[in-house]
Amino acid sequence: MTDPTYEFTRAVTRRPSAGIVNGLRAEDIGTPDLAKMEEAHAHYVATLKKTGAEVIELPALEEYPDAVFVEDTALCLPQGAVMMRPGAPTRMGEVAEMEPTLRRLYDDVRRIEGPGHIEGGDILVTVREILVGRSDRTDAAGVAELAEIVSDWGHKLREVFTPPGVLHFKTDCSLLDGETILATKRLDASGCFEGYRVLHTAEGEEAAANSIRFNQFVLCPAGFPRTAEMLSNAGYEVVQISNSECAKLDGGMSCLSLRF
Template sequence: MMARSHSFTHAITRKPSVSITAGLRAVDIGTPDLALMQAHHADYIAALRSTGAEVIELAALEAYPDSVFVEDTALCLPEGAVIMRPGAPSRLGEAAEMAPHLRALYGNVVQIVGADSFIEGGDILMTETEILVGRSARTNAAGIAELTHRVAPWGETVREVFTPPGVLHFKTDCSLLDAETILSTTRLSASGCFKAYRVINVAEGEEACANAIRFNDLVLMPAGFPRTRDSLLTAGYHIHEIGNSECAKLDGGMSCLSLRFTPKP
């Protein structure tokens, strides 16, 4: 039986747009180099495809500078997909753009619709037993409550947790390595939100690599974090490093760049 949290048959990505230089950023550390970002993105897609998954690459959306970060637009579960309602007003249209692509793959697609509800996929960590959702500047209590209601008929359990102060998304500071194991920053794991899991903390000073993804047999992580990479190799994981320098200028990481799922027939 496939592990729903890290075994996938499909992924959806979107090409970076020329307008990405106008993307949102918490701190300005430079303008992304589009050509380098495109090269990194191509490497990312190749890594996903190397596992045997079908990768759908959508066309760039020039009207939405941040649209390469498709994960924020939806939550994809085996039973169905939930279209998010992003907390950044400039990104609301991205979710609507994603909806028809998910309806083509899923028989069951629902939406977060409450005017006071905000929730982004970057705040959602799916495990084998629960869905953890971090309250953040982009995801509020109303959004979490609505998601809980939307997925309850599918037998899903949602647990609200809290994103550390000053951190954009919950998954900025954590990622799933396998059914029992979470990669996390110390500042997040110290909160106790992962008490039911084995935790591997990233090396001090390498907090920026906490956002990785387990995709079938690979752990994709950003390049340039050797101590954390070596600890994961020692733990037995198959690591694939991807350049992330340009996405990082827009607060983006490995999970942000794809929707990963196995829809039920």
């Protein structure tokens, strides 16, 4: 029996564009270097392909600087896909650009019509439920509309809260397997993962929480050695991928793909 929350046959990615220098950022920690980002992105795509999954690589979108972060545009579930409604106005057009691709891959594609907002970076799918973190980009109305859609497909949604100053719920957590979550201590302290086994990122390595489990691999941002070692010791096959440039735009491992 496969686990639809981390065993995937397909992923969709989008190449970074030269417009990336104009991407959104919570604080300015430097301008991303396109060549470095492309190199890291190629490593990321190659790692996904190494699992045997098909990776659909979409072309760069110059007019949308943040379009490399495809995860925010949709939620992909076994039963269908839901097109999101981003909380950042400059990102609304990315959803329309992604929709034709998902319509080719899914029979059932629904849309968050609004007035609420919701982004994929705030959604963590586990075997038992869909956790959605309210954040600066995801509001109560967006969560309620998604809850209604996924209940049609037999999914239970639970609303939780992203810590202040953290862009997305998944900035601070990721799924490692059926019952295990990697999280920062600050997010776990909110009690949102009760009933799960939680592994904490090392002190000072909170940014490592945005990792992804994709088939046999856990893709982790490079530069967080103690967290990577902890995961290896826990029995996970870790692949470290440079995230230095995406991090300048508040992006991470989960943001760079839609997985289903």
